[in-house]
Amino acid sequence: MRVTAVSGGIGGARFLRGLLAVLDPADEVTVIGNTADDIWLFGLKVCPDLDTVMYTLGGGIDETRGWGRHDESWQAKEELAAYGVEPTWFGLGDRDLATHLVRTQMLEAGYPLSAVTAVLSKRWLASLRPPVRLLPMSDDRVETHIVIEDEDGRRAVHFQEYWVRLHAQVPTHDVVVVGQRESAPAPGVLQAITSCDVLLLPPSNPVVSVGTVLGVPGVRDAVRSTNAPVVGVSPIIGGAAVRGMADQLLTAIGVEVSSAAVAAWYGARSGGGLLDGWLVDTSDAASVPVLAASGIRTNAVPLLMRDAATTAAMAGATLQLAEQCASDRSR
């Protein structure tokens, strides 16, 4: 079975880890990683979501933080601060730095991000079974900026500044994905969507993770046209984001913070949208019949990824739902 999954950072990466646990070693997984969080820092290209996927699946992640490397040290960061170099709010660890150095050097040498990601992935993903191929959503520069309001007035800041420095604790007015309209899907992305057996939208942020991948020209059409069942997992449980800042950003783009509203925003494929199936938490079971009526087959299972076992169970439920959707479609 060929499974293709979109992924943001921690939520998507942990979901993928559960997915690998329930798939057969002979299956094939392609991950389309969000790159709209990417940022240039200290002259280095940092791809937080791609790195979180690599580190999480490859055993390099710091499990407590959910980002960056385990056994990390921060000597270079302290020294940069001692030189008075901004920004000081972004944590580039010493181990992590090596990833950005390799990436930046290859990009400067002219390799596209997809080629660089393939090289970096060799270290982290090559020995996984089932095998995992990580593709950036695009080789082009696409950057999420958030329109906020603070003492400097209404202005747009890079997503990382919004999230890491401001902790999303400022009035949030809009989401602007710079460069998206001019971007193209990275090599392999459209094919991974149209020629897979199951397409999964993990519980990553629907606006700035899954949404930015879907926003790359051609991706949404590919999702609409794939023969594979398209199944999403709600990042919202009982009216709040499981982690991250999905609530503020959904509100900013005018979407109610509920698993049903996010599903409706993705839309039923039968109605020109993206979803065949949608997985909600048991606490949101009330929305199951409503969404089913709108054309989205919805199952309710425990969605908290508490540990390896609950995460694997949730991934298994996602695949089960995909099977149900596939048999719905073949009827």
Place this chain on the structure above:
Amino acid sequence: MRVTAVSGGIGGARFLRGLLAVLDPADEVTVIGNTADDIWLFGLKVCPDLDTVMYTLGGGIDETRGWGRHDESWQAKEELAAYGVEPTWFGLGDRDLATHLVRTQMLEAGYPLSAVTAVLSKRWLASLRPPVRLLPMSDDRVETHIVIEDEDGRRAVHFQEYWVRLHAQVPTHDVVVVGQRESAPAPGVLQAITSCDVLLLPPSNPVVSVGTVLGVPGVRDAVRSTNAPVVGVSPIIGGAAVRGMADQLLTAIGVEVSSAAVAAWYGARSGGGLLDGWLVDTSDAASVPVLAASGIRTNAVPLLMRDAATTAAMAGATLQLAEQCASDRSR
């Protein structure tokens, strides 16, 4: 008093530290640093000699190694090796990395190396008394390559590869300073030579440290024409380099490995060369009358920089010799 000194790495930097100890806080020191050892590694511009001067004078150096930062860690280096990235023989520490990141980012933004060095120096040199101004010899790319012979035949390797990877333990045929003829002195370099009260050539490698600075077009003429006494300190004691690979490189360019031969190679100013004075070790005292006869006033003092006290005494002897040379010239 305005003192200008050329400097390579460890030998020059330690000599400068002794010099600061014997100068008056109201004096002014300008250091012209060798940049022909510079190398691009992992996309970063590394300037080993400039950094050794900054770290040594500013209290950041690892005293045992004589290069790099104290309390250094090597996590990024290990990770780069884990990615399979070459070269693995050059030790970029985590703390040290920050310096190269700041430098590279500024260079990429279009600042010349001299402006970047001024910014980095603020952190390390700004509070020193007497004040120290560090100038790179040139803003242009000048790179020492060494013609060696090994299993791959006769070929040129970057100086750092020769020194750090090969430990200078290969047949050494020639020294080629790439880009030197097309280079120009960095802003302030010629003026620092022509308008100082004392010009010092420290016990740095005469070929690949002092020699490369002198080889920047215009520098040798400025040294010949300055009104300041020009005094050098021998890097050779009793037929061997105190440290480093001066012996192999002197041999490669056809100069005998002795303090007298190095002095003769620099030449007496009175004979169109560079030196008014030359400091040799007491063990080389036999050369004093010979060099004096050739027009180079030569004193013999203990030259080993064993500790702060012996280094300061040696720097004091250098200044004393400079005074003698100045009074010779005014006669």
